[in-house]
Amino acid sequence: MTTRRHVVVVGASQAGCACTNALRGLGFDGDITMVGAEPHPPYTRPPLSKGVLVGSEPDDSVFLPVPGDAEVLTGIGAVGLDRDKNLVELTTGDKLRYDGLVIASGARARLLGDPGQGEITLRGLDDAVALRKSLAGARDVVVAGGGFLGMELASSAAALGKSVTVVDVVTPLLSRLGPALSALCLEAAADHGVRVRVTGTGLQVGFTDGRPSRLTSADGAFSVDADLAVTAVGDVPNTEWLHDTGLPLENGVVTDEACRVAPGIVAAGDVTSVRRDGGHVRTPHWSNALSQAKIAAAALLGREPERPARGHVPFFWTEAFGLKIRLAGHLPPAGEPTVLEGSLAGRRALLVWPGTAAAVNFPAPAPKLTKLAQQLPTH
Known part of the structure; x- marks a missing residue:
């Protein structure tokens, strides 16, 4: 086991917090310092687009437990890394020395236009609180992006009584859920009064008195006006502080199957990418952050992780309309599903594809879905 005395975790995120807890669980008794750019203690993000946004869950319900002996620096970001001297350079001008480093700096919302224009996005807790206030004064809402987040936002806005339109360049959720489940989601969205427009071209945000209020297709073929326009078109990994460090940066921080980046440096969560199919792929989801955090902690201490990242069965979930x-396995699922129980028409079903399993309003625990995803369906 590698001997380390001070681990610095850059990113007071889900992954950073989970890695800190995993280090303690593995018996690491040295110092741990977490560095978080946001002013809040570590928190989980999935409720932000659901219960927190509609006000059914209190804002402080998202905060995560952190080992009491870990130092947590909030409101302080990392701006650089000196690998020769093992120093993390902070926004305050201070430098933190480490002998083990966890990169968990996460990602930020991707924008359609230039930064500073005032696009409204949902990435952090402050975003959710601000958007909730903006929704209170809006009647019509248009959402750019029909991925998991965009559709969850649309669902929450509809639940608040807003007239909602979702606009995307492709059919919402098709590239994530496949044809059967995406069609089910669109049917449910229509039942909740949500309109969906597919442009086939890029989108631009228009403003009224500094407020985002319009989405226009790049070819000018159509425009959707609303009291409020929200951008939900993915995220961008926060790697700027690692430029010129010599670390592998391709669509995020490139890790091996044990979340190792370089000697004494590991990474976990939304900031990471792995080599796959000739490219570098990110999986910015809650379950991936948790599994990578455990693997990264073990690797940093010189232990072999119980389940290498390559052998991990990814798990995803969404709630809307x-x-x-809940899904386990590879996305999107290929072809038509085999229905094991229930029915898609009844919106309650247990489904399998080769390499993927899903539960729709069905009480199947994650271990069962994972097991099903590893089996070929029987016909």
Whole structure:
């Protein structure tokens, strides 16, 4: 086991917090310092687009437990890394020395236009609180992006009584859920009064008195006006502080199957990417952050992780328009599903594809879905 005395975790995120807890769980008794750019203690993000946004869950319900002996520096970001001297350079001008480093600096919302224009996004807790206030004064809402986040936002806005339109360049959720489940989600969205427009071209945000209020297709073929326009078109990994360090940066921080980046440096969560199919792929989801955090902690201490990242079965979930969908395996699922129980028409089903399993409003625990995803369906 590698001997380390001070681990610095850059990113007071889900992954950073989970890695800190995993280090303690593995018996690491040295110092741990977490560095978080946001002014809040570590928190989980999935409720932000759901219960927190509609006001059914209190804001402080998202905060995560952190080992009491870990130092947590909030409101302080990392701006650089000196690998020769093992120093993390902070926004305050201070430098933190480490002999083990966890990169968990996460990602930020991707924008359609230039930074500073005032696009409204949902990435952090402050975003959710601000958007909730903005929604209170809006009647019409248009959402750019029909991924998991965009559809969850649309569902929450509809639940608040807003008239909602979702606009995307492709059919919402098709590239994530496949044809069967995406069609089910669109049917449920329509039942909740949500309109969906597919442009086939890029989108631009328009403003009224500094407020985002319009989405226009790049070819000018159509425009959707609303009291409020929200951008939900993915995220960008926070790697700027690692430029010129010599670390592998391709669509994030490139890790091996044990989340190792370089000697004494590991990474976990939304900031990471792995080599796959000739490219570098990110999996910015809650379950991936948790599994990578455990693997990264073990690797940093010189231990072999119980389950290498390559052998991990990814797990995803989303809730929108009365549908609670949980999936294990590869996305999107290929072809038509085999229905094991229930029915898609009844919006309650247990489904399998080769390499993927899903539960729609169905009480199947994650271990069962994971097991099903590792089996070929029987016909």
